[in-house]
Amino acid sequence: MAIRSPIIVVLGHVDAGKTSLLDRIRNTSIINKEAGEMTQHIGATEVSIEVIKNISKTLLNIYKFELKIPSLLFIDTPGHEAFSNLRKRGGSVSDFAIIVVDILEGFQKQTYEAIEICKNLKIPFLIALNKIDRIDGWKPNNEKPFIETIKQQDQKVQAKLDEYVYNIVVKLYEFGFDSDRYDRIKDFRKQVAIIPLSARTGEGIPDLLLLISGLSQRFLEEKLKINVEGSGIGVILERKEEKGIGDVIDIILYDGRIKKGDKIAFLTRNGVKYAKIKSLLKPQNLTDIRFAKNKFNEINEVYAAAGIRIVADNLEDALPGSTIYVFNKDEELKDIENRLKAD
Ligand code: GTP
Numbered sequence: 001m002a003i004r005s006p007i008i009v010v011l012g013h014v015d016a017g018k019t020s021l022l023d024r025i026r027n028t029s030i031i032n033k034e035a036g037e038m039t040q041h042i043g044a045t046e047v048s049i050e051v052i053k054n055i056s057k058t059l060l061n062i063y064k065f066e067l068k069i070p071s072l073l074f075i076d077t078p079g080h081e082a083f084s085n086l087r088k089r090g091g092s093v094s095d096f097a098i099i100v101v102d103i104l105e106g107f108q109k110q111t112y113e114a115i116e117i118c119k120n121l122k123i124p125f126l127i128a129l130n131k132i133d134r135i136d137g138w139k140p141n142n143e144k145p146f147i148e149t150i151k152q153q154d155q156k157v158q159a160k161l162d163e164y165v166y167n168i169v170v171k172l173y174e175f176g177f178d179s180d181r182y183d184r185i186k187d188f189r190k191q192v193a194i195i196p197l198s199a200r201t202g203e204g205i206p207d208l209l210l211l212i213s214g215l216s217q218r219f220l221e222e223k224l225k226i227n228v229e230g231s232g233i234g235v236i237l238e239r240k241e242e243k244g245i246g247d248v249i250d251i252i253l254y255d256g257r258i259k260k261g262d263k264i265a266f267l268t269r270n271g272v273k274y275a276k277i278k279s280l281l282k283p284q285n286l287t288d289i290r291f292a293k294n295k296f297n298e299i300n301e302v303y304a305a306a307g308i309r310i311v312a313d314n315l316e317d318a319l320p321g322s323t324i325y326v327f328n329k330d331e332e333l334k335d336i337e338n339r340l341k342a343d
């Protein structure tokens with residue numbers, strides 16, 4: 001049994017800063033490539049544990065624990081009201097959620113929706129209380145952990161921040177969740193962590209990455225254990241036509257493995273369909289699958305969890321949101337068909 005990467009969905013109201021947060025982590029400028037700076041598709045980004053160790057190294061010296069997961073796989077979602085299906089689809093494959101809240105705005109319509117999604121799907125979540133750099137009088141300390149930068153703020157600013165945190169605590173309480181600023185939490189199983197941060201200055205991001213890594217490997221260990229030799233299972237995020245390549249589907253593989261030449265089954269509007277994988281493309285580390293374009297590596301096989309692109313014939317009416325199963329023996333088909341139809 002190996003431990004796979006946790007899948008983390010990023011949810012929150014329009015403009016809360018979901019894409020900026022991932023962007024800051026990736027250090028690329030995806031935001032400039034998006035129409036109107038609004039995320040219209042789900043994307044996936046893998047951040048390796050080496051990168052996380054590097055970003056969080058000062059905190060790791062304090063909290064000393066061993067990181068066992070291979071990477072974190074982030075799924076961005078759009079906050080616009082119309083894309084509720086994409087948020088649910090992202091949530092349905094995820095192990096953990098980050099709900100991004102704009103500190104000056106507090107809870108907004110899609111913040112409530114995000115909490116409902118986590119509650120219904122039973123996904124543990126934390127709150128990224130974003131844009132702390134916009135608090136009156138805030139002195140930025142780029143890239144610093146929150147627990148360091150907060151000590152360097154004036155008393156008045158510290159009090160103001162805690163007032164904002166308190167407002168969130170009250171809102172979460174109305175949902176039946178006990179919560180606190182993350183550095184004051186004693187038992188992370190009982191309280192929802194609130195991490196003040198800034199996607200603009202990078203403050204608090206070391207805390208966020210380390211906390212997600214630590215919590216997911218500690219509390220989700222059983223769920224993350226996979227049989228790496230098992231047949232792959234994933235979910236289709238998107239289907240599209242790529243010039244010169246043909247139809248492709250972007251999927252999140254959350255169990256087992258998938259190989260070039262494997263047969264796959266998935267849903268279409270007209271029932272279950274099959275295809276044979278012509279090639280498997282994996283975006284390079286730290287690139288978002290939506291913008292990877294020529295930053296894809298062709299691979300022969302991949303293990304969960306991963307965001308990958310599949311090239312095959314017969315994908316033209318593959319249904320986004322459908323589960324996708326790898327099968328190698330035709331005897332398995334009846335069972336897979338039944339599982340797909342039951343979804
Ligand atoms: P949707 O995808 O449309 O739901 O929005 P989003 O949540 O991905 O928000 P996005 O990252 O596009 O950010 C919205 C705006 O907030 C942009 O103008 C960002 O530059 C700004 N922004 C994001 N994070 C921060 C931050 O930490 N501080 C400040 N000052 N501005 C921020």
Ligand code: MG
Pocket residue numbers: 018019020037038039077078079
């Ligand atoms: Mg966005």
